[in-house]
Amino acid sequence: MDLSKILVLVLLFLSNILFGQSAPPIKGIVVSENKTPIEYVSVALLKQKDSTFINYTITDAKGEFVILNAPKDSLLLQFSYLGYVTHFESINYLNKPIDIGEVILKEEAYELDAVTLSAVIPIQIKEDTIAFNANSFKVNSSDNLETLLKKLPGLEIESNGKVIAQGNQVTKIYVDGKEFFGGDPAIVLKNLSADAISKVEIIDKKSDEAELTGVDDGNKQIVINFTLKKSKKNQGFGKASAGIGLDSRYFGNLNYNKFSPKTQLAVIGKYNNINITGSNIQGFLENANGIADESDDDNTNASKTKSLSGYLKTGVSGINISHEFKEKEAFNADYFYNLSDNRGTSFSKRISFSNSNNFDYEADNRFNKVSNNHNFNFNYKNKSNSTNSLTIKGRLNSDEIMQNSTRDGFYYTEEGDLETSNSQDYSNKNTKKSLNLNINFYQKLAKTGRSFSVGFKTNISEQAKDNEQTTLITRNIDSDNPTDTEIFALRDETFNNGLYNFNFKYTEPLGHNHYFKLESSLKVLNQNEDIYQLKTTLTNDNAEELLTFKYNNREGSYQNRLAYNYSTKKLNIYAGIELQELDRSFGVITEDPFNSNQFYLNPFSTLQYKPKNGVKYRLVYNRKIRSPRTSESSTVINDLNPFFIRKGNPYLKTEKIDDFSLIANIYNYKSSLSFTSRIKYQFSKDAIIPNIDIDDEFVRTRSYINSGERQRLTASFNFSKKIKGIGIRYALKNSNFYNSSTSLINLQLNDVVSKDILFGLSLENANKNVIDLKLGTNYSVNNTSFSIEQDLNRIYKKQHYYSAIDYDFTEKLNFNTQFDYFVFSDNQFATNLKLPIWNMAISYNIANNNNILKLVLIDLLDKNVDFERRSTTNYFEETTSESLGRYIILSYTYRLGSRNKQKS
Incomplete structure (x- = not known):
């Protein structure tokens, strides 16, 4: 029987077993001292003898609660609600229904913090914050924060590292309310230990302006704040790990932290040759669906691969320092260095169509890429004054990338002739x-609601590219007289860019939650290019072609916004019109420049409705003006690669984009229900599209034109819920993508429609004290159709079945394993792929859990492969890359600054 069918049967079998269990209920009603029912009271069920957490629920609008799936034992009910004294009730559960009747909570004499978590309540809510108790989610001593977030309902970490919460991308991550390594989610999640965290807060954060003025402008962003355990504060803590394995594999990790109420210090380090960047191995098994962006497509760029491909050596070091001078005044700075050395081989197959002379292409690639990155961030915030605030943020970045690659390419006619x-x-x-x-x-300002703000933003950069390429071309291979041409090309490029943005905002209250807003901004962009290119045809008496030029692109945008804002706790309306003047001047400096001056009216609006806690709807509309990029409008040809020539079109018009998005988030904390949805639609006029010409010698020349309309629709839905009585949470997800675009290929318009759909189902147990089980499946289909070559319409399917087990045999001995099974199929490629990936780890804690031995086994089936498929407007391809394959490592971890656990 096929493995995918076996996994489906296992899913059904386990769900039937789990769904068949239930137990008589424990119920009651929670009221205040004046007999008013209290909603959102957290009710936790514990064992009396050791306070072990069993289950929990939340009261409804009538103050009623019901707990199912209780064990036969002496139990304890804990009632917790913000602003009230925590209450306990003892019960003796004999597997019979219990109604404890009315429970009265007494008000606290003082106001609690915005979010306070009991030691056992998994989740609480307060205004715009959802707080999770980290102790309620099983993590191992060696897990990082990324592992913890993956266990929280409503959160998702995508394969590219983005964190999605409540349907929105998380923009910042804080530790104890302070930025940590610039707030970069990737650095924080991969380098801080999960067992140091007491709670995780998902915050729908207001803008700095709204926090100061108290007027909600609807401009919110999703941030995550990790609160440290009390035992981790005012002392140093961290971990030092080292491991060695077969085939000379090794790794070393270090993180050390010392946080006091006023100062934070964190140091991280990492060095390994096991392709580890922080995520687990499955995170890199991603496949390109839909229509890919060809903006950086280049046949010479053979090193453009996933970081898991080939063999990757990584070195990381960083330090973060944060100090609070006084309440609401703090400075944060960090430095981060990243080294990566990536090498390997891959094989690509491409089906190309050009209207008149379709062809197939195959390539053997070898690559080596070494990059060094230095990054320094600093951040100063002063919100200590109740009438004003100042924020200063900066970043200095330095990158150096050296790459060498070799590609052997073969072009075949439709008949299969080389x-x-x-x-x-x-x-x-x-x-x-x-x-x-x-x-x-x-x-x-003095009048309530009246305020102003000023801002300045700049981005200054300089870049140098030194390119060398040697190409040996053999044409008419099957003929009696094949010809060889060898070309050496040298291209040195220097870029200097400056972006300056000034803005001013003023808010005038009109009374009764109505406001008038004026916003002005001036953006100036200045780009300079200095190009030197020399091409030598070695098989033609070293004939030379020299190209040198200096190119300048200047763009100024002046925008004024007149807006109306209505703001209440439940409803926020923001709408208006933007007046934009766009001035452009560009070209080779020794020639007459191309000039344009245009004026636009851009409407915008935002509607946000929050009828009650846990429910939010948001509708946004914007019209955006996209100027042609420098490469799209450049007057100079780039023919460094003789098989891929790029040039711009100086007569391009701006692209007008109407952008609509609808977001719905619903959380029912009593039933543990979570629903998020996001629908986004973009409609473009005067769309900038590729103009591709492919000649009989397979040389592709790409430029751009304005042509008609482009449409893009994305929709995602996520639903999860805990099933009463059986301790199981299930999650359903669905994502859809529709893209309609056009390209001009050999003077004929090619309409391309790409449709993607994904369905997913997962099951996991809710109580993870001893064992954490998860299993599920994802099924996705990409359908891409072309108007000029309908027989090349593509249907690409991907099936993913997975299961994971994390089990504590004892307090010291842990076992976890994860099995993933991928099935890739494509009607245009005969080589369908089935890829099983099996990982396993066994860890043992020594000496009060301060020392950890761990045996890690990765890719036990030794598949040694990474796989990618992509579609563009005139070709689609598949690439199979070598990967690290199976390896086994034995590691040792020492907890720095750990204290012995005190007995209860």
Whole structure:
């Protein structure tokens, strides 16, 4: 029987077993001292002898609660609600229904903090904050924060590392309310230990202006705040790990933290040759669906691969310092260094169509890429004054990338005859330095609701690219007289960019929650290019072609917004019109520049409705003006690669984009229900589309034109709920993508429609004290159709079945394993792929859990492969890359600064 069918049967079998269990209920009603029912009271069920957490629920609008799935034992009920004294009730459960009647909560004599979690309540809510008790979610001593977040309902970490909460991308991550390594989610989640955290807060954070003035402008962002355990504060803590394995595999990790009420210090380090960047191995098994962006598509760029591909050596070091001078005035700075050395091989197959002469392409690739990145962030915030606030943020970045690659390519006619081959050796050195600075000042004026703000933002960068490429071309291979051409190309490029943005905002109250807003901004962009290119045809007496030029692109945008704002706790309306003047001047500096000056009216609106806690709807509309990028409008040809020539179109018009989005978030904390949905629609006029010409010698020349309309629709739905009585949470997800675009290929318009749909189902147990079980499946289909080559319409399917077990045999001995099974199929490629991935780990804690031995077994079936498929407007391809394959490592971890656990 096929493995995918076996996994489906296992899913059904386990769900039937789990769904068949139930127990008589424990119920009651919670009221205040004046007999008023209290909603959202957290009710936890514990064992009396050791206070072990069993289950929990939340009261409804009538103050009623019901707990199912209780064990036969002496139990304890804990009632917890913000602003009230925690109450306990003892019961003796004999597997019979219990009605404890009315429970009266007494008010606290003082106001509690915004979010306070009992030691056992898994979740609580307060206004715009959802707080999870980290102790209620099983993590191992070696897990990082990324592992913890994956266990929380309503959160998702995508394969590219983005964190999605409540249907929105998380923009910042804080530790104890302070930025940690610039708030970069990737750095924080991969390098801080999960067992140091007491609670996780998902905050729908107001803008700095709204926090100061008290007027909600609807401009919120989702942030995550991790609160440290009390035992981790005012002392140093962290971990030092080292491991060694077969085939000379090794790794070393270090993180050390010391947090006091006023100062934070964190140091991290990492060095390994096991392809570890912080995520687990499955995170890199992603496949391109839909229509891919061709903006950086280049046949010479063979090193453009997933970080798991080939063999990756990684080195990381960083330090973060934060200090609070006084309440609401703090400074934060961090430095982060990242080294990666990635090498390997891959094989690509491409089906290309050009209207008149379709062809197939295959390539063997070898690559080596070494990058060094230095990043320094600083952040100053002063909100100590009740009438004004100041924020200053900055970033200094330095990158150096060295890459060498070799690609042997083969071009076949539709009949399967080998017509042309090329061998390309490519060497590139890319260095870039940049400075980002953002300053914002907010002032609240005497009249309630009246305020203004000023801001300045700049991004200055310089970049140098040194490119060398040697190409050996053999044409007419099947003929009696094949010809060889060898070309050496040298291209040195220097870029200097400056972006300056000034803005001013003023808010005038009109009375009864109505406001008038005026916003003005001036954006100036200045880009300079200095290009030197020399091409030598070695098989033609070293004939040379020299190209040198200096290119400048200047763009100024002046925008004024007149807006109306209505703001209450439940409803927020923000709508208006933007007046935009756009001025552009560009071209080679020794020639007459191309000039344009245009004026636009851009409407915008936001409607947000929050009828009650846990429910939010948000509708947003914007019209955006997209100027042609420098590469799209450049007047100079880039023919460094003789098989992929790029040039711009200086006569391009701006693209007008109407952007609609609808977001719905519903959380019912009594039933543990979570529903998030996001629908986004974009409609473009005068769309900038590729203009592709492919000649009989397979040379592709790409430019751009304005042509008609482009449509894009994305929709995602996520639903999860805990099933009463059986301790099981299930999750359903669905995502859909529709993209309609056009390209011009050999003078004929090609309409491309891409449709993607994904369905997912997962099951997991709710009580994870001893064992954490999860199993599920994802099924996705991509359907791409082309108007000029309908017989090449593509249907690509991906099936993913997975299961994971994390079990504590004892307090010291832990076992976990994860099995993933992928099935890839494609009607245009005969090589369908079935890929099983099996990982396993066994860990043992020694000496008060301060020392950990761990045996890690990765890719036990030794598949040694990474797989990618992509579609573009005139070809689709599949690439199979070598990966690290199976390895086994034995590691040792020492907890730094740990204290012995005190007995209850």
